[in-house]
Amino acid sequence: MREIKNVSCTLNTLLDDTVVVIDSQKKDVNRVLNHHLPLDQYEILSKYVKKIGVTQRFSDVIQTFKTPENETPEGFRVAYELAANGILKADLIRDISYDKNGKKRPTNLLFSADSANPYEIKPISKMIANLTCNPGIIYDLFINNPQANIGNQYKTRDEVMEEIGRILGPGADISVELNDPFGKSDTEILEEAEKFKEMLSEYRVVIKVPHTGPVTNENVSQLLSGDKKLNKSFSEVTTEGAFRGHNLALMLEEHGFRVNFTLMFEPYQTALALQAKPYFVNSFIRHRLIQSQLMDQSLKQYQATGNPQFIEKIRDMFIEKDYLKVDQKKMDLLAVKKMAEDILQYHHFNDAEGSDGLDSVRHNLRLFKNTNLDDSRLIICSMEGDFNYPDIDKLLVEKEFEDLVHRVVITAEPNYLARFTSCNQVVSYQRRFMNAANGQK
Known part of the structure; x- marks a missing residue:
């Protein structure tokens, strides 16, 4: 089909004397009737469509997030399926690249925050597509930190997670890390994941699974007492132990959970990590640099x-x-x-590939060019200092990676991201503007 410029179609364009909306679904169909419909799709659908309705998932998403009338929630892409008897059904597909009403977010590059502090999450909540919190972030940095948990208002992990879910709304995924990947049985881990799904909804919850390396249920206690050192090298692994995290990730994926597979510090870890079919895979940069x-x-x-x-x-x-x-x-x-x-x-530390500490990111992006996991994304995480984020920002506009930016999520503590909204000249200009506004020279 040849696209004709300056011609706009919507789903509403399909309606006529022979094409009607299913009566019982009118309220939901009204949410998408004014959504853009490419002309070539309109020309095909107009030959077959007799009724317009929505899928059961569409209705469930709307009810789950109590979406206002005539809107679809952020964090979902509108799709259509042509069912039997000429029924066109609108569907809502989880996709954090989308804002409300099926519109794309402002950039293909997405941002995430590492925090469990509701007070610092709130100012950034509309800017992020994911939030990551592990037990250390929840307990050490928030619940047990009186300077953060003001007045000891939040006392349990569940209280914190429920408040975070309320603040973020439907648009951001929430990656919640397993409390104990070593001592719990597969059944217990699935029960823990189900609890988080019930709390945050199946549409938002992502289960964060750590790579385990040489740490196993038999030796993890060494990390908790004495000098807290393992009695074996990071490379002295058993096959079963090293792939514990991979198999947990696969098990959760097979039970319908999206997985955030974490603790990838070296690029050689990533290809094997991708075999676990993760939704997110992480690339840590700070400590390595x-x-x-x-x-x-x-x-x-x-x-x-x-x-x-x-x-x-x-x-x-x-x-x-x-x-x-x-x-x-x-x-x-x-x-x-x-x-x-x-x-x-x-590490390519003394050449252009890695002098900025980002050789692992470049390597992982090249791996993503060849992955068959179309929905998987690379999280670039663990940043600090004046140049980690600016160097990543420059890397992502390099010609080689321009077609992969939509697969990237940058995550950091909210205040680290906040510092890169500003620069010295902001102060200089505000000085000039505010003095002028106050009638001063």
């Missing part, structure tokens, strides 16, 4: 001075950050030096 910077600086200081204390500093970091086990704290310094050099080479 900070560690690369320390290794690079210390190696250069060693090269300049020959002082072994700079390699010892790397070794101490390797122990602290779990590259090495505690019993490797006397590792030969030449071996430590070689290990650091190899890591920096893999």
Whole structure:
């Protein structure tokens, strides 16, 4: 079909003496009658449509979110299916790229917030398409923090989650992390997920599942007592243990849950993570960049001075950050030096691919070019400092990645995102404007 410019059609255009709205569904159909309908689709549908109605899911979404008349809620894309006997049914498909009434959000790039603090979520609630909260964020940063949980108003995780759901409305997904991926049975995990679905609705809830690595139900207690160190290396995994998170994610997906699969720090983790069919997969950047910077600086200081204390500093970091086990704290310094050099080479830290700490993001975006998971998105997370976000912003307008921006969600603490709404000249101009408004020179 040839599209004719400047000709606008709506679903309402289909109505005539032979095409009618199903009486019992008129109230819901009225919500979409004025939605745009491409001319080529109109020409095809006009040959077959006899009645217009809505799907059961359409009605359920409207009722779930108590949507005002003549509107469809944010967070849903309007779609149509042609059923038997010429009945055209409007449907609502969960898609956080959409604002209310089937309109796209302002940009293909979406934003998310890491927070469980209702007071800081409220100002950003209309700007985000997802919110992520894990037990640490809920308990340590909010419920048990008297400066955040003012007056100890919120006492339980459920109270916090219900208030967050109320603030965000239907437009944002809410990623809730499993409390214990190790000790609970599959049945107990499904029960926990069902509870969150009941609380937040099946349309918004996303279950956040962490990668487990060498940590298993048998050794997780080591992280909770004594020096809180694991007695094995991050690479000393069992097949069953390392794929525990992957299999949990798959199980939840098979039971109809969308999954936020997390703790991907190195790009080589992502392809295997995608085999678990996640809705979100995460790319952490902060810690990796900070560690690369320390290794690079210390190696250069060693090269300049020959002082072994700079390699010892790397070794101490390797122990602290779990590259090495505690019993490797006397590792030969030449071996430590070689290990650091190899890591920096893999991180592309001294070339354009990774000097900004974003080689893992570039790698993961290229993986997304070849994934068959059309609805999966890459969350870029764990940022700090003056340049993490600006560097990501620049990366996402590079020609190579322009067709992948709609697959990206940037997430950070609300205040970190807030700082990048401003710059120095805002202050300069406000000084000038406000003085002028007050009649001053």
